[in-house]
Amino acid sequence: MKRLLIVLMLLAPLTACQKSSTKHVKAYEGPAPGEIAFGFLAGKDEKQYLLEQNALFRSKLLYKGIEPVLKEGMLELNIPGNIAFSINSAKMTWNVHEVLDKITPILKEYQHTAILVLGHSDSRGDKDLNQLLSEQRARAIRDYFIKSGVNERRITSRGLGGQDLLIQNDITTLDRALNRRVTLEIRVKKFEEED
Numbered sequence: 728m729k730r731l732l733i734v735l736m737l738l739a740p741l742t743a744c745q746k747s748s749t750k751h752v753k754a755y756e757g758p759a760p761g762e763i764a765f766g767f768l769a770g771k772d773e774k775q776y777l778l779e780q781n782a783l784f785r786s787k788l789l790y791k792g793i794e795p796v797l798k799e800g801m802l803e804l805n806i807p808g809n810i811a812f813s814i815n816s817a818k819m820t821w822n823v824h825e826v827l828d829k830i831t832p833i834l835k836e837y838q839h840t841a842i843l844v845l846g847h848s849d850s851r852g853d854k855d856l857n858q859l860l861s862e863q864r865a866r867a868i869r870d871y872f873i874k875s876g877v878n879e880r881r882i883t884s885r886g887l888g889g890q891d892l893l894i895q896n897d898i899t900t901l902d903r904a905l906n907r908r909v910t911l912e913i914r915v916k917k918f919e920e921e922d
Contacts, residue, residue, distance in 0.1 A: 773915040777802045780837050780913065787829040801914050804830070806868075808847075808907025815852075817863035819871070827868070830911070831875040841916040842877070844869045844884040847891060849906040854888060862886030868909050881916075 781802055784795040792810060796803045811823040834842060846865030848857035865884035873879045889906070 773800070776837065776839065776915050777913070780833055780840070783833045784830065787833065788826065791826055791829070793826065801912055804911040804913070806909045806911070807905055808849075808909075809905075811868075811909050812864055812907060814907075815860070817860060817867050819867055823868075824871075827871055827875070831872060831877060834872060834877045834881075834913075835875075838878070838881075839915055840881065840913050842872070842882045843912040843914075844872075844882065845891075845910040845912065846884070846886040847906060847908050847910065848889050850889040858886055858888035860886075861888050864909055868911075 777797060777800075781795050781797050784793075784802070784804060788795070788804075792807055793804055796805075806823065806826060810826060811819060813820060834840070844865045846861035846863070846868075848861045850857075862885070865886050869882050869884040872882055
C-alpha cells in the first residue's frame with residue numbers, strides 16, 4: 728500500500744504538467760514576414776525589408792554560386808551564365824530552374840518590391856546579336872517568375888548586351904560565362920492594390 732501511495736504521489740505532478748501545458752496554447756497572430764516594414768514603420772524601415780530578403784536569399788542559395796549583395800537601396804543577385812544559359816542561347820538550363828524555384832517564394836512573399844531583370848552577354852561576337860540575346864535571356868527569367876506566380880506588374884526586364892561586363896578582358900571560358908549573367912535588382916516599392 729505504501730508503494731502505491733508513493734507511485735501515485737510521483738505521477739500526480741506529471742499529469743498536472745501535461746494538462747496545464749496544453750491549456751493555453753494560442754496560434755501566433757503577429758505580422759507575417761515582410762509586413763512589419765509597412766505597418767506603423769512605413770517608409771522608415773525599407774533597409775530592414777531588404778535585409779530580411781537578403782538573409783533568406785543567402786540561406787536558400789547557399790552553395791549555388793549566387794551571392795546576394797546589399798547595395799544602397801537595392802538588393803542585387805547575379806546568376807552566372809554557366810548556371811543559367813548555354814552559349815549563344817536564351818533557353819534556360821535545368822540548373823537555373825532549381826535556383827529560380829528557390830528565389831520565387833521569397834519574391835512572392837515580399838510583395839513590396841520591384842524586380843528588374845537585366846540580361847548580359849560577353850564581349851565576343853556581334854554587338855547587335857549580343858544585345859538581342861541579352862534581352863531574350865532577361866525576358867525568359869521574367870516570364871519564369873510570372874508563370875510561377877510573381878505579380879507581373881512588379882517585374883521588368885532589359886538587355887544590356889556586353890555593356891556592363893564583370894570581367895573586362897573576358898579571355899577564358901569562365902570569364903565569358905561570368906559575363907553572360909542575369910542580374911536581379913530588387914528595390915522596395917509600394918504598389919496600389921488592384922480593385
